[in-house]
Amino acid sequence: MVSLDKITKNGRALYLAYDQGMEHGPSDFNDDNIDPLYILDIAQKGEFNGVVFQKGVAEKYYTGSIYQETVPLIVKLNGKTNLVNDEPFAPLLCSVEEAIGLGAVAVGYTVYTGSAHENEMNAALARIVANAHGKGIPVIAWIYPRGKALETKDPKEVALYGARIGLELGADIIKMKYPGTTETLKKMVEAAGRTKVVVSGGLKEDEESFLHMAKQVMESGAIGLAVGRNIWQHKNPLEIAGKLKEIVFK
Numbered sequence: 386m387v388s389l390d391k392i393t394k395n396g397r398a399l400y401l402a403y404d405q406g407m408e409h410g411p412s413d414f415n416d417d418n419i420d421p422l423y424i425l426d427i428a429q430k431g432e433f434n435g436v437v438f439q440k441g442v443a444e445k446y447y448t449g450s451i452y453q454e455t456v457p458l459i460v461k462l463n464g465k466t467n468l469v470n471d472e473p474f475a476p477l478l479c480s481v482e483e484a485i486g487l488g489a490v491a492v493g494y495t496v497y498t499g500s501a502h503e504n505e506m507n508a509a510l511a512r513i514v515a516n517a518h519g520k521g522i523p524v525i526a527w528i529y530p531r532g533k534a535l536e537t538k539d540p541k542e543v544a545l546y547g548a549r550i551g552l553e554l555g556a557d558i559i560k561m562k563y564p565g566t567t568e569t570l571k572k573m574v575e576a577a578g579r580t581k582v583v584v585s586g587g588l589k590e591d592e593e594s595f596l597h598m599a600k601q602v603m604e605s606g607a608i609g610l611a612v613g614r615n616i617w618q619h620k621n622p623l624e625i626a627g628k629l630k631e632i633v634f635k
C-alpha cells in the first residue's frame with residue numbers, strides 16, 4: 386500500500402480545497418480569496434495536510450515558491466465547469482507525471498457515480514491509481530453521486546455504493562459529501578474498508594452547524610475533512626481552521 390505520511394498527521398487529515406475557480410467560477414470569491422496566495426498563506430499558517438489546486442494555479446503560484454517547502458500539494462487531475470447542465474463528466478486535464486512535476490505529493494480525481502459517463506470516469510480513475518501507485522503517489526477520489534439514473538434510487542444506498550467503488554478502484558482516500566447522518570457515514574466508512582474517508586465542506590454555513598457536522602464526521606470513523614468555502618470564505622480563516630483542527634486531531 387502506498388504511504389499517506391505526506392498528507393496525513395497521526396492518521397488524520399485536513400485539506401484545503403481550492404478548485405472551485407474551475408468548478409463554480411469566480412462567483413465563489415471575494416477580493417481576498419480570489420488570490421491563490423491568500424489560500425497558500427492560510428494553508429501554511431493553518432498547517433493543513435494539503436492544498437488542492439488545478440494545475441494552472443499550482444504552476445503559477447506554488448511550484449518553486451516558498452510554500453513548496455511547507456504545504457503539501459494535491460493536484461486535481463480532472464474537472465469541469467458548472468455552465469452545462471448535462472450528465473456530469475469531468476475530463477482528464479492533467480497527467481500524474483505533470484502533477485509530480487508541479488510538486489504534487491498526491492493527486493485527486495472526481496468520479497460522478499451514477500452519471501451516464503461513470504464507466505469512462507471509473508476506467509480513468511483505475512488507470513490513474515495504477516500510474517500514481519507505480520510512482521509512490523496516493524490518490525484521493527472525489528466520489529460525487531450524480532445524474533438522472535439516481536432520481537429513482539435511495540441516496541443512502543447510492544452513497545454506500547460510491548464509497549465502495551473507491552475501494553474497488555484502489556483509491557487511497559475518498560472524499561464524499563456528508564450524507565446527513567452519522568449512521569450512514571459509518572456505513573460508508575465500513576463499505577470503503579481500508580480506503581480512508583474524508584468529507585467535503587459544502588456551501589458556507591454558520592460556524593456552529595459546520596463544526597457540529599465536523600464532530601459527527603470524526604465520530605463516524607472518517608479520517609478528516611477536505612474543506613474549501615467554509616474556511617476561505619470565513620472572515621477569519623485561521624480562527625475557524627483552529628477550531629476544526631481541535632475536532633479533527635484531538
Ligand code: FBP
Pocket residue numbers: 402403404405408409437527529585586587588611612613614615
Ligand atoms: P467546499 O468545501 O467548498 O464544498 O469544497 C469541496 C469541493 O469538493 C471542492 O473540491 C470542489 O470544487 C467543490 O466541492 C465541488 O462542489 P460541487 O460539485 O458540489 O459544486
